[in-house]
Amino acid sequence: EAGVAQSPRYKIIEKRQSVAFWCNPISGHATLYWYQQILGQGPKLLIQFQNNGVVDDSQLPKDRFSAERLKGVDSTLKIQPAKLEDSAVYLCASSLFNRREGGTIRIYYEQYFGPGTRLTVT
Amino acid sequence: QKEVEQDPGPLSVPEGAIVSLNCTYSNSAFQYFMWYRQYSRKGPELLMYTYSSGNKEDGRFTAQVDKSSKYISLFIRDSQPSDSATYLCAMTPIGNTGFQKLVFGTGTRLLVSP
Numbered sequence: 001e002a003g004v005a006q007s008p009r010y011k012i013i014e015k016r017q018s019v020a021f022w023c024n025p026i027s028g029h030a031t032l033y034w035y036q037q038i039l040g041q042g043p044k045l046l047i048q049f050q051n052n053g054v055v056d057d058s059q060l061p062k063d064r065f066s067a068e069r070l071k072g073v074d075s076t077l078k079i080q081p082a083k084l085e086d087s088a089v090y091l092c093a094s095s096l097f098n099r100r101e102g103g104t105i106r107i108y109y110e111q112y113f114g115p116g117t118r119l120t121v122t
Numbered sequence: 123q124k125e126v127e128q129d130p131g132p133l134s135v136p137e138g139a140i141v142s143l144n145c146t147y148s149n150s151a152f153q154y155f156m157w158y159r160q161y162s163r164k165g166p167e168l169l170m171y172t173y174s175s176g177n178k179e180d181g182r183f184t185a186q187v188d189k190s191s192k193y194i195s196l197f198i199r200d201s202q203p204s205d206s207a208t209y210l211c212a213m214t215p216i217g218n219t220g221f222q223k224l225v226f227g228t229g230t231r232l233l234v235s236p
Contacts, residue, residue: 004165040130042210042226043166055221091165109154109214111224113165 002026004114006092012120018080021117025073025094031055032069033111034077035091043091049075050097082121089116125149128211128227137236141198145211145227148192152213152225155187157196160208160229169209170196173216201234208232 005024013019025032030051035043046065048056051072060067064083069075079086096108128145135141143157154173158166170185172178178185184197194213198205208229214222 006165040228042126042128042212042228044226045223048221048223050221056223107216109216109222109224110156110168110171112168113158115165118163 004092004094004112006114006117008117009115010118013082015084015121016081019082019119020076020078021090023075023092023114026112029094030097031095032075033093034067037089037091084121087119087121089118091116123148125225126213126227129230130228132231132233134233135201137201137203137234139201141201141232143196143209143230145194146192147213151215153216154214155194156212157185158210158212160210166210203234203236206232206234
């Protein structure tokens with residue numbers, strides 16, 4: 001089973017420029033997440049999609065960050081304009097969400113991460 | 123106070139040692155617990171998950187949960203240099219919707235020397 005794919009792996013831009021990241025989740029995973037991980041910290045959720053709808057974007061800086069998941073599969077995260085403090089690793093993760101197993105529905109909380117995109121803003 | 127506390131380390135041990143990695147949490151609603159391993163310049167890799175108090179074993183790894191103390195641990199037996207990485211704990215409440223957000227610790231950096 002192929003894992004979560006992300007591109008690019010590295011990106012260096014100047015402040016005030018724009019940048020976009022791409023994510024392809026594990027096949028069949030309905031839920032997709034974008035996280036920001038600053039050096040020495042745990043991942044911080046930016047936005048969560050269920051299929052192509054937004055479930056939680058409460059921590060997304062909407063004045064400069066945007067994300068979309070058209071057709072409920074791939075997703076892109078954009079920053080425009082970038083600031084120095086946006087330097088971080090941007091991680092995409094996916095989760096199965098739920099599946100019927102026998103007579104019950106099992107909810108899946110486990111998330112599977114891609115390799116991340118390391119963004120440096122100069 | 124952070125919802126999840128984790129000592130950042132680094133924790134340095136010799137090869138073959140038993141390693142204990144720990145997290146404490148303050149939110150009693152957390153019921154589902156995960157451990158991730160993150161190598162340098164890589165994404166987090168899911169190691170283990172559990173929602174029960176007590177121990178869960180998988181090879182050299184044992185996850186332990188004590189909900190009464192709000193304390194979780196990951197034990198690594200016979201540690202290897204390849205175990206050198208950052209270990210992140212993560213947790214979430216359990217609900218019917220499945221939309222619960224994972225809350226991560228800051229990660230503990232482990233160094234296993236040959």
